[in-house]
Every structure is written in C-alpha cells, then in structure tokens.
Amino acid sequence: MNSIKSILLVSILFLSSISFAQTTEEATLNRQDFKGTANNTVSVTSYEKGNSHYVYSGGDGGNIDVFSLDQNGALSAISRHELAIGKGPARGLVASQISGTDYLFVGNKGANAVEVFKILENGSLERVFILNDTDETYIGTVITLQVIKMKNAAYLFVGGLEKTPGLSCFKIQSNGSLTHVQSQKDNDKIHTDGIIGMYVHKINGKTYLYTGGFQDNGLSGFRVYESGRFKNITNISDNTTDRFLTGTYPVTGVTLGDNHYVVVGHRHHKYYKRINFIKKKDFVYHGDAVSVFKVNKRGELLPHSTLIDDETTLLSGQTRIEILKTNDEEAIVAVGTRDDESIQLCKLNKEGVLSPLSSLKTGFPIYYGLNALKVKDELLFIAGAVRFDLKQLVSYKVALNSPSTKGKVLRHVVNLKFKADVSQNKIDEAVARFSNLKNQIPEIAHMEWGLNNSTEGHSKGFQYCFTLTFNNAHGREIYLFHKAHLALVQKVGPLLDDVFVMDYWTLNTSLQTP
Structure with a gap:
C-alpha cells in the first residue's frame, strides 16, 4: 500500500522543469528530486566529505535526516538520528572539519543546547558532545551557529533568542567538545537580540563576524581575535530610507573582486501572528526588500543597495538567503520565503547591485531550510517545507539560459491503473475526487479526463487519463504540494496498481491569432 502511494507521488513529481525568466540573463530552477523526512524541515545544510556530498535536515520532531546527493540532484536516504531528550527542532546546522575530524554542530532549540556529532565515513552521525546553556552563556532557545577558523584554533559562535539573547564563543577541541571563551549579553547598542543569521568575512588578515538581530531590528559587526575573543565595531539599525531590517532574519555575504558584501533579508514583524513574541512593537512596516551592505577596510558596514519587492519579485517573509558564487564578477543569490512560498533567484554583480533573474513558487513555505552547494560543475539548491503535513526535502538544479x-502552457498528464479487485464504486469515487481538484486548486487552468478506449493494444492496462493545464510552472508546484492534492494521493494511492505521468510545454493556442 505504501509503495503504491510512493509510486504515485514520485511519478507525479518526476518530470519537472522550471523554465522562465524575468531578464535576458536567464537562471532558472529545475526541481530534480525529493525524499521523505521524519518531520518538517526547519534547517538544512550540506557537507562534502571525500568525493561525496551529504545533506542534513532537521525538523520540529527532534530528528536529523541524512542524505547523499549527486551532481544531478538525486537524494538517497542514509540514516536518521534523534536529538537529545527527543527535543528539537534542529537549528543552525553547520558542518566543518576540526583537526582532521568532520563534525556537525546542531542547535537544539527546544533543549537550550548545542549538540556535536562526528560525521562518519558514510555521512551518518555519532553524537560526541552536548553543551547546555548556563547562567554564564547565552545559548537559550539556540537558533544560529557559526564556525570560525583562526590560524591555530577553531571557534563556534552561538546566537540565542527570546529569554536570554546575546552572543557566545566556544573553542572547538579536537574531540568535538566545546570550551567557553566569551559571552556578551545583548544591550541597547548591539543587535544580538534574536540572532537568526551570522556571516564571517576575512579581510586583510582580520576576521569579522556579522550578526542580525531579529528582535532589535538591525545588524552588528564584531572583530574576532586569534584567542576567540570578540569586540563590537559596527551597528546599523532599521530605517525607512536605505535599508530594510525590521525583523532582520537571514544574513549572508560574498566577496566579488576586491569588494566585500553582507546581504541581509528580513521576515517583517507584521507577518507574525504571535504578536507577544515580538518584543519591540513600535516597528514601522515600510515594505519588503533585500539589503546589501558594503564592508570597508575597518570591517564597518555601509548601506549600499536594496532590491525592493514589487510585482516582478517574490520577497515577502524572507527566511533564508543562500549565495552561489559563479565567478569573481557575480554570484547567484537565492531568497527563500515563508509567506510567498517561493525561491527568488537574483544576480549580485561586482558593484553590489542585486537584479532579479527568475522565481519559483515552490508550493510550500520555507523557514530556514534552504542550502546552496556546488557538486562538480552543477549549481544546486536544497529546500524543505516547514509545513507539518509535507515531510519532504527537495533538490533543485540551476539552469543557465534555458529555453523560454x-x-x-504546461500540460500535466496522469494515467491511472486500478487494482483488479477495486470495485467500480470506489473507482468512480476516486475519479470524482481527482476531477474535483479543479474546484479546490485555482492554479489548475483547465482539466479534462476520460476512460481509455484504445484498441491498439499498447495501453499497458492503464484505464483513466487526466490532463491538467497550468499557465506557468508556479501553478504546477502549488498543485503538487497543495493539501488537496496530497489528500488525494493518500486516499487514492492504495487503490492503484500503477501510475504513469508525463509533463510537457506546448503553445498556448488561445494566444494564437486565427
């Protein structure tokens, strides 16, 4: 029964090419694969070990799922690991090699702890250390982790949220244990209240760490020394003129040529229904945008440019920004959103200006579960749904200069073969459920279906054919991950002996002149 449900969903999702652009310089997303996870996806990261690439996904149920990933974006499940005391979600996942050993560092938000796992030869995990919050540190409700490697040591920086905001540094020992170095409590000057994003720049032999304060609406920068100690050097607050930092959320960066940039998004406080979760309620909503800051020689942040959300972009409720550097002149920037349920691709040029390339309505909300990586020559993104009913991890490949x-329009053709012992009443009910999707999912532009009556002998037992039309790739993604569609798969899957699906683009004849 479960295998048939898997066959149905795999077949329906199999041939999916996302190919449309907003500028002449095209970069689009092709969905490659998906695999089930134990829980929803809250955070995801990847790591290259030897010649293999591994993906780690953590969700609200206190589990970490491990997958291998090839250059075509194919995911293969390896193992599943439970966090300490069954808590979670796993946040701030970051992997790094320390003294010749590969480790995965995990923020266990629910347990107010950092867990350290050794990455074994096949990519699976073995827990080696747990760091619990104390009165001396600020890792309660831990959200974000960042590894910083200095000349003679490596350090783990930890950002907390809610009750105990602040920034802490721990020295990473060769066995994976963590030794406290310094903690700084949040105050009215620095932006460390709710650190959900961190990024490191190394400039002229100096190391700088940048943090985003979700609750206090701004960015801070710190000089990090060889000892692991750190000092605040720059702070930028939200305003309504040249930056968008209300609910500062994802923080990342890139170096292009001689220019160093910090790229910042925000999930505006207006998007939160739990208003008591927001500490500073006197914020001003002045739109959605991604802000780019230039780093000067002293490590200070200077407002540089913004990409403002409009009818050509999908930037509402940003929760993750990932950057894939293509060369020394430009980079591809992917913005994952929870409210738009999308991935927006942009180009960041050497001058630090963002321009939209294309966007994809994923059909599911992204929280912190978006990761960029390069496997051989292929540019890939991994995304997961924060929805509890959609436990899937999805891989995408970036296609450059795809055909327009x-x-x-996009046709989605589904052929069904029912089991021999299924009654006609149940078949009729299943067909009615399928045809009713048109009334439940507005993105289905047209649907028709029929009972096979071919006499050529090549139907291979398939009985019913449904042809769905979508006006664009957004519509198909929304349909595939729509709750009504998933409910259909759950209900009809056990009745099926087989399913065969094909998708293709064709001319929209309604646009053709007679």
Missing part, C-alpha cells in the same frame, strides 16, 4: 516558455 513565454506564450506556452
């Missing part, structure tokens, strides 16, 4: 789909 302007003036075309």
